[in-house]
Amino acid sequence: MRVFTTMRGVVWGKVLLGALALAGMSPGHAQAPARTATPVADYPNRPITIVVPFAAGTTTDQTGRFLAKHITDATRQPVIVQNLPGAEGFIGLQHVLRQPADGYTIVIGSNTTHAANVSLFKKLPYDPVRDFVPVTGIIIGGVTLVVRPDSPYNNVQDLVADARKQPGKLSFGWGNSSSRSGGEVLKELTGINILSVPYKALTTAITDVIGGQITMVFGDAPAVMPLVRAGKLKALGVSTTSRMPGYEDIPTIAEQGIKGYQASGWLAVFAPKGTPADVVAKLNAIIVPIMRTPEAATFFGQNAWKPFPGTPQELAQFQQREIQRWAELVKSAGIEQQ
Template sequence: MGEDRDEAWIGAGGDRACVAHRMDRRVLLSGLAAAGALVSTGLRAETFPTHEIKFICGFAAGGGADIVFRYLAQRVEKLAGKPVIVENKPGAGGHIATAMVANSKPNGYTISSGGGTGFAYLPFLYKTPAADPLKDFDYLGTVLKQSWYLVVDEKSPIRSISELTQHLKEKNGKGLYGTSTNIGTAFAEMYKVKAGVEAEQVTYKSIADAFGDLSSGKIDFLMVDPPFAIGGMQSGRMRALAVSTGRRIAATPDIPTMEEAGVPGIDLTVWWSLHVAAGTPLPIREQLAKWFNEVLSSEETRVFFAKIGSDVFLSTPEETRAYLVKDIENWREYVRVAKLPQT
């Protein structure tokens, strides 16, 4: 109604300069409000963090993921000047932690690096996913790439994939394998399909819980992450027969790929993303990314990752999102081949 009155006034020959002044004032006030918002965001970024940061790990303490989380947390803490606390939220293949980060306040104080591959299979393994990986998160970058290992007990007479395949065929479908992750399940089921064998899955809350069953012969083989595989080999507790990736791993150059071991068509590479809840202010995301990139770019980190069978993997937020989109399509095929059910 005020605008109509202004137009009538102008039409009647009123003071156009007065109206222009009024309009300029509106533009000025709008501009000041926007500038105030930017200044406010900038101040929050400059003073970030003002208290501890939570680093959410979707797997149990002491596991391979936990080892990496705590390594990164300790080093980012030194750069941030505030405590970086690792919170373990195991369960549902990392699903609980995913929901926790997605539903957190978008302020940069709740972060995780347990996505990547874990996000790529969400649409296919869960009827009601805890989050939409392309809508519910802002990405800071990537962390690492690694392989999963197929292992048997060191005391086992089985020394190759071909011998394991023959062993499982002789058990006529009564073989058992252990895993604690969706990645391990996918690897095992793809092996079963490609090799034409049967083995029933035994799921453990933590892969450490499976060692006793492997040693006693209750299960025939395990699918484990690099830290556990390498640690198990070094301690003389287990023997690795193959890796899930299409190339050998630098930390274990003597362990063949599945194709080299006689089972072609398997190339499952695991990677991690760094992410926060969608809507986190850009300056805060940039600050977090800067700290993590500094840690990940160091020679110390390269050496540490190599010891646990991983390679440093650095990318921009935009590259991370594009890599995720591509890997979602990869997992569509993995799930189809392995006939993994939705839960």
């Protein structure tokens, strides 16, 4: 896989791979129930539940519902999408770990739940590596830097120049790890001092940009681009290395003079630890062809996301790189753990 943000001249996507020694599990970790084998020849022979650890209407939710429909079409078994939002994904993930590891409860994890949280929190109630089995990547994409339509900034250089004149006066809001990394990487690469303002939801941060309470937000395309097209927000740049499909009129942040700038978000399918390897392989064999269809490319491409299906091993390696990327970002940016 290839992604990844450049920071201080070091390309995070090229960090040395290897086993990442995570801290031992605390007593707060969810205790999984007894595991029972599921014969792969019969799998699936009853409904599957996809847990979405974020609210309805989010990109994660839309992705879960797309998968549910197409897994049902492929297997003739009902697929239920269960939204369990809250606490940075903790609630949904802990629920999954309380279910039998038989392939009938899976979860859509993200760069937040399965990478960033390792470094953003002093203690997690789950271990994103030990407690989960990678199945396949789903989609990957970037964020868009937006400001009010009457903002004096018409490009990223305008904003950076003003931030240098007024250290600490400009602010960016964030409601997930993707939106946070967008601002932190800009700070890191330019040396500007802009205030980081956390929100429980990205939508609230976007509302505050429109209302003038904060200067900017780095938002997922599905959340901000309809508002850009409606004239309620102004887009200054995108975080990807090339312009986003469907939004080619918006330049990348890197091409506006912020050399090496890149930030990304992603979604992937995980199963609870103990899920039989043959069931994981069957899940992978069901989902990967779905994500390689023209329909998937069109559905996700309209919101500037790209499918990135692959093997469980590829997802595991990708996840390790992302964990390392976040560890470096948290350290270099001086982000205080919660």
